[in-house]
Amino acid sequence: MGSTYQSEFNQRIDYVFKVVLIGDSAVGKSQLLGRFARSEFSLDSKATIGVEFQTRTIIVDQKTIKAQIWDTAGQERYRAVTSAYYRGAVGAMLVYDITKRQTFDHIARWLEELRGHADKNIVIMLLGNKCDLGSLRVVPVEDAKEFAQRENLFFMETSALDSTNVEAAFTTTLTDIYRVVSKKALTASNTQNQNASNLKGTNIVIPTQDQSTNDTERVPSGCC
Template sequence: MITIDGKQIKLQIWDTAGQESFRSITRSYYRGAAGALLVYDITRRDTFNHLTTWLEDARQHSNSNMVIMLIGNKSDLEARRDVKKEEGEAFAREHGLIFMETSAKTAANVEEAFINTAKEIYEKIQEGVFDINNEANGIKLGPQHSPTNPTLPSSGGGQQSGGGCC
């Protein structure tokens, strides 16, 4: 559970581990997902080189509005870096992705990666990009939103206390 714009948001997260042997199973996770974190290891060039294939898979099997964040992991291993931060930024820019570097070991930017992805999804909901009545988009309204009034409060609102959107 995280809070965005004063609203409780529940994230459901699957880790597909990026294993080539699980690729066919991984494709099923894209269906019904509102967001994805595409992660590579900054100390292993081959993981960066495979990004295009993983991104194509994600885009082919998901909603066209899915939010995708590119993550360069292991930022704590600067001395062993094999992929420059600028390369990750350029790849993200070229493909319309959000970018950041993290360290799972030190927890640097890990929570921020999930929160920033959720914020982007939330903004798309607010802009009407995601149809909140279609669960195929990977978004479910919380119990406080009745089917007769499924719209989310505007970000400037605050009319609803303790509410969540998803």
Template sequence: MSYAYLFKCIIIGDTGVGKSCLLLQFTDKRFRPVHDITIGVEFGTRIVTIEGKPIKLHMWDTAGQEAFKSITRSYYRGAAVALLVYDVTRRETFNHLESWLEETRQHANPNMTIMLIGNKSDLAHRRVVRKEEGEKFAKEKGLLFLETSSKTAHNVEQAFMESAAKILQNIQEGVLDVSNVSGITIGCELPQGSSGAGDGVVAQRGRCCS
């Protein structure tokens, strides 16, 4: 299927914060209550429509365990956007954000768009990290921010769409030079009015591991 641009996205954060469930909800529109721990990297792709343009998203769901950090780092440079995820019911996952952000900015493109995501917002009775804390951290670090629930699908679509929209905006405003930025590929856009550029086309999901 034709597309105007291809954006590569990496999903990072501690193990168990719901990275794989976010990807599954976005690509397959479903929630799996019990999900195996990601070994290495899982992959998903979907074509969405932003400002009338078909945008193909390649999304890499990375393992959160320290043992797989070397694999995760190899995907930073090839990504245009990062979704940095924490669990609103586990304080330690929020406390580790500084470390994740430092590593991202050390290994990734300096113009990378970063979206901070507080996941599992549906578990209000177990919440230990207030929304205001996430908003404050994101504002201080210059990140986009949303709270999501991969179970109810709340804000999951919006998280990926807003991230992609920010990249497209940066391209249109000249902030990003697509000929010299990793993680962005110019595609072959379909003619206006073609039904092939419809939103929500799922291409594939897979797994890559060492």
């Protein structure tokens, strides 16, 4: 296990980030989650039914971040169910299989659905999974890079089987989520401070009787 692993007991959690895994069935979403959350890979993995989630805690900038990663079923009959789980997600892993062109062609539809349900500031990572099967590749890296650049997504190729880029993909996504959240918190804090300072130092000057009657601004004396 890497140095980012931390026991989830007896520690303070600074942030909890919900991340969803989406993409067609059998692209390896559950295997990617198992590899990241438990450092496991199952050769007899079965299709996900509905929605499952697992957690892992990492450290970013000395902050403890608990990732709550949701694994959504890719089958069409579960689409209406899983769409509700986009709510509250601050990150998404959009997964296709580099050996199945159709799974990449469907990415645009998954992305449209994601953006229709999720927060506009959601951090999205495009993952071309099963890169260990390079001899069976049908989706060129260039096609994925072009799509990711056009849609402003992160992009990596991964292998849940041999762990290639799995750690990097999740930690990059979670780190960028942290940056977005921290920036929003800092902006909100600065706005509050600015509003507070605007309430200070407002002096009301009561004109004396010998001030000119031609003054352009007056503060009425006496009561109405």
